[in-house]
Each structure stands twice: as C-alpha cells, then as structure tokens.
Amino acid sequence: MPRIIVVDDDEIVGNLTLDLISGMGMEAELIQDSTQALGLIKAKMPELVVMDILMPGIDGLTLCHRIKSDPATQHVKVVMVSGKAFAEEIDRAKQYGASLLIKKPYDVMTFGQQIKALMGGPMPKYDDVKPILREFTPPAQPALTAGVWGCRSLSPHTTAMNSHYGFQTSCLSVETGGNQLIFDAGTGIIDLGIHLAAKTDLKEVWLFLTHFHQDHVQGLAFLPCLRQEGFTVNISGADDPDKPLEQLVKESFDRYPSTVRDPFVADIQLYTLQEESYxxxxxxxxxxxxxxxxxxxxxxMLETQGRKLVYCPDSELYGEFATALQDYDEKLGVVVEGADLLIHNGRFTQTDYPSRMNNGHTSFVTSLEFAARHNVKRLLLWHHDDQYSDGTLDKIGDQAVEMTFKMGYSVECVMARAGMKFSV
Ligand SMILES: [Zn+2]
Structure with a gap:
C-alpha cells in the first residue's frame, strides 16, 4: 500500500510529484480523477495525501474538508499544492486541517524534504533537513533585477577572514527598464562601481541613501562614476535636523583624502527627501x-509594473515587545503590505536581541513574523551582525525556513549575501 497518494488532474505535474516523493525513498500513487479520490483514499488509507486545489470534479479544498471531517480518514495528513495560493486559500486550507500549502511551481530541491518532514515513522529532525531556501524562486515575468553588494553591519574584519555572506556594508543595486538605481553606499558600492564602470553605455545612476551612519556611506567617495566625465550621479537622501543633505554628502566625500585620487568630474545632483511619493x-x-x-x-518603496520592492535595512520593529505607544510596526505594515520583496533588518538572533533593544535593529524572528503577517511574498534578511560567523548566519537562515514551514507562512525568506542576484 502506498504511504502517500497524490491527487492531481495534470498528468505531467502529478508524475513529477511522484518522482520527487519516490526520490526521497517513499512510495506514492497518483490519482488523476478527483471524484474517485475519496473512495480510493478510504480503501488504501495512506499516511498522507498531496493534492492540487484547482481540479475538475471535486476541488482540492472540498476534498481536504471531506477527508478531515470524516472520522475514518481524519488522521490522514493533507498537503495542498497550488498555483492559487492567495491568503484566502491558505486560510481555508489551514481551517480545513491541511498540514501545509505548498505554492506551485514548487521547488524541486526541497519539495520531497517538506513531504518527508511531515511523514510519521522516522521523522527527520528539522536540523537534518538541508538548508532549504538559499535563493528566491524567480518570477515568470520579472519587472526588475536586483543585486546585493554588501549587507553587513560595520565589520572590523581582517583580510585573513573570509565569509560566504561577505563583510561589505550596505549596498543594493536595482535595474529596471535600463535604469540603474543604487540603494546605500556602504563598502559594497565599490564592487558595484567597478561593475558599472564596465558598462560603457551607462551615463547616469540614481543613488538613494537611507541615512549617514558610516556603514551606509563609507564607500561613496570610491564610486568610480563620480570621476567619469559626462556622467550624472543623482543622490537622494534626507536632511538631518542640524545639517542639510548637501553638507552630509560633502562630509562623506571628505572623509577620505582626495589628494591621492582624481577629482570628481561627474555632474552630481542632490535631491532632499522627506516622507513623500513621486x-x-x-x-x-x-x-x-x-x-x-x-x-x-x-x-x-519602489513600485513599477505592478511590483513592489521595499528597502528598509535599518529599522527596529518592536514585535512582541511593542507597547501601545509604539506604532512603528503598524505604520511600516501599511507600507510593506503585499510587497513582492521586502529587504529588512534581521540583524540579531532572538537570544541576542533583548540586550540590544532600542538600537535600531530587529531580530530575524520578528522581521519574519512581520513579513508573514503583511503578506510579503519574499523577505531578504539584511544587515547581518558583524560578530556573527557564517555558521551562525547559516543557522539563522535555516531557522527562518523551519519557522516558515512550521507556521505555514507563505513568505519566502532568504539571507542576503554579497554577490547574490535575483529578479522581482
Ligand atoms: Zn544605521
């Protein structure tokens, strides 16, 4: 008797699902006709049923509801798989007793592991499940591409140290419709600048600075296109209460002696921003x-072609520690609602966070809960603590995936690392 039954009207997808399950050493059988499924499930009593939501005949949610409300079959675990994974479907799948809803197209690398983790018998510990998400699932029609050039806190590292996540400080590049946008000018902007210098047709960039703490501007003076004749560098940021943007930018330039470098010859345009939209x-x-x-x-927040990207690298959410007077989570929640990509601070572990509270950074657990609550599709955890080893950062990534899985969140959560590229 098969331990798993797959109900899917699509033969190709159904057989792919069978292959992924048998690849994990488990036996499975495919039923294509949903009207026959309930009878066959009762006759074969599998441990788990994997089924599609959109099927002719009986739809998956109805079938799930019937399996879970029949005393004879209610112990059978149900996993829904669907391209139609709206909040409403997820809620109903949960309400009807499904153990998990996996979005289609599913990740062939991890699908079998997710199913295995749900099976009885030798239940693999979550720690044994290989790190699941290291990259985002690419969208069918990307509106923009993004690159991570630095995502660390200010790092007192030596050249002998190496890191998979990099030690470069904040810098994100975004390309959309042939335009080059840059968010923050930490040391990551040096590598980005070298990359951009090779693009001979590029003559203009838009740089957005979140603030003037050193780790967000320390690479600014080293951006090669500032020394390129005929190039325009548009810099946007906010005034400080006692210093205008112009002075803040100048101080960032002057922090490094210009005597040993060529002067800036690019056309530098400054735009002072407050809270606004344009x-x-x-x-x-x-x-x-x-x-x-x-x-x-x-x-x-960047919006184009129906996509929404939010870059908020230095931000403290209060999460469970919020009091009635701290309405920041609520305010940011409105901004990020339904975002295709949220890049947010996840600097600390839940253990380290309490001793570092009220310093402007967040624990990754709070960031993930927040993203899930606001229907964010992808969360990129950013601003890794400079004291964390790759081992600790790997663990944070694994714990985030484990938490997503256990809580049934639909957000994809990935740890940022210098050099990663993805589309939105
Ligand atoms: Zn800061």
Whole structure:
C-alpha cells in the first residue's frame, strides 16, 4: 500500500510529484480523477495525501474538508499544492486541517524534504533537513533585477577572514527598464562601481541613501562614476535636523583624502527627501518614509509594473515587545503590505536581541513574523551582525525556513549575501 497518494488532474505535474516523493525513498500513487479520490483514499488509507486545489470534479479544498471531517480518514495528513495560493486559500486550507500549502511551481530541491518532514515513522529532525531556501524562486515575468553588494553591519574584519555572506556594508543595486538605481553606499558600492564602470553605455545612476551612519556611506567617495566625465550621479537622501543633505554628502566625500585620487568630474545632483511619493522615472514610483532607527533614517518603496520592492535595512520593529505607544510596526505594515520583496533588518538572533533593544535593529524572528503577517511574498534578511560567523548566519537562515514551514507562512525568506542576484 502506498504511504502517500497524490491527487492531481495534470498528468505531467502529478508524475513529477511522484518522482520527487519516490526520490526521497517513499512510495506514492497518483490519482488523476478527483471524484474517485475519496473512495480510493478510504480503501488504501495512506499516511498522507498531496493534492492540487484547482481540479475538475471535486476541488482540492472540498476534498481536504471531506477527508478531515470524516472520522475514518481524519488522521490522514493533507498537503495542498497550488498555483492559487492567495491568503484566502491558505486560510481555508489551514481551517480545513491541511498540514501545509505548498505554492506551485514548487521547488524541486526541497519539495520531497517538506513531504518527508511531515511523514510519521522516522521523522527527520528539522536540523537534518538541508538548508532549504538559499535563493528566491524567480518570477515568470520579472519587472526588475536586483543585486546585493554588501549587507553587513560595520565589520572590523581582517583580510585573513573570509565569509560566504561577505563583510561589505550596505549596498543594493536595482535595474529596471535600463535604469540603474543604487540603494546605500556602504563598502559594497565599490564592487558595484567597478561593475558599472564596465558598462560603457551607462551615463547616469540614481543613488538613494537611507541615512549617514558610516556603514551606509563609507564607500561613496570610491564610486568610480563620480570621476567619469559626462556622467550624472543623482543622490537622494534626507536632511538631518542640524545639517542639510548637501553638507552630509560633502562630509562623506571628505572623509577620505582626495589628494591621492582624481577629482570628481561627474555632474552630481542632490535631491532632499522627506516622507513623500513621486514618479522618479516614467513608470517607476518611489516612496520615502521614516524608519525607526537612530538619526534621520529613510526607507524606500519602489513600485513599477505592478511590483513592489521595499528597502528598509535599518529599522527596529518592536514585535512582541511593542507597547501601545509604539506604532512603528503598524505604520511600516501599511507600507510593506503585499510587497513582492521586502529587504529588512534581521540583524540579531532572538537570544541576542533583548540586550540590544532600542538600537535600531530587529531580530530575524520578528522581521519574519512581520513579513508573514503583511503578506510579503519574499523577505531578504539584511544587515547581518558583524560578530556573527557564517555558521551562525547559516543557522539563522535555516531557522527562518523551519519557522516558515512550521507556521505555514507563505513568505519566502532568504539571507542576503554579497554577490547574490535575483529578479522581482
Ligand atoms: Zn544605521
């Protein structure tokens, strides 16, 4: 008798599902006709049923409801798989007793592991399940591409140290419709600048600075296109209460002696931002908002072609520690609702966070809960603590995936690392 029954009207997808399950050493059988499924499930009594939501005949949610409300079959575990994974379907799947809803197209690397983890018998410990998500599932029609060039806190590292996540400080590149946007100018911008210098047709960039803490501007003076004749560098950021943007940018430039370097010859344009929303380029809307972090700090929301990206690297969510007077989580929640990508601070482990509270950074657990609550599709954890080893950061990534899985969150959570590229 098969331990698992797959109900899917699509023969190709059904057989792929069978292959992934048998690849994990488990026996499975495919039923294509959903009207026959309930009878066959009763006759064969599998341990687990994997089924699609959209099927002719009886749809998956109805079938799940029947399995779970029949005393004879209610012990059978149900996993729903669907391309139609709206909040409503997820809620109903949970309400009807499904153990998990896996979005289609599912990740062939991890699908079998997710099923295995749910099976009785030798239940693999979550720690034994290989790190599941290291990359985002690419969208069918990307509206923009993004690159991570630095995602650390200020790092007192030596050249002997090496890290899979990198020690470069904040810098994100975003390309959309041939336009080059850059968020923050930590040391990561040096590598990005070298990469951009090779693009001979590029003559303009838009740089958005969240704030002027050193780890967000320390690479600014080293951006090669500042020394390129005919190049335009648009820099946007907020004034500080006692210093205008112009002075803040100048101080960032002057922090490094220019005597040993060529002078800046690019056309540098400054744009002072407050909380506002505007069309920065045709079809590209930018919203700036204040983030909960020491000094005047902005977060940015970019919207184009129906996609929404939010970059908010330095931000302290209060999560369970919030009091009635701390409404930041609520405010940011409105901004990030339904975002295709949220890049947010997840600097600390849940254990380390309490001793570092009120410093403008968040525990990854709180960031993940927050993203899930606000229907964020992808969360990129950012601003890794400079004291954390790769082992600790790997563990945070694994725990985030484990938590997503256990809680039935639909958000994909990935740890940022310098050099990673993805589309949104
Ligand atoms: Zn900061």
């Amino acid at each position: 069309e920065m380029l045709p079809g590209v809307n930018l919203t700036s908002f204040y983030a909960n972090h020491p000094s005047t700090t902005l977060g940015f």
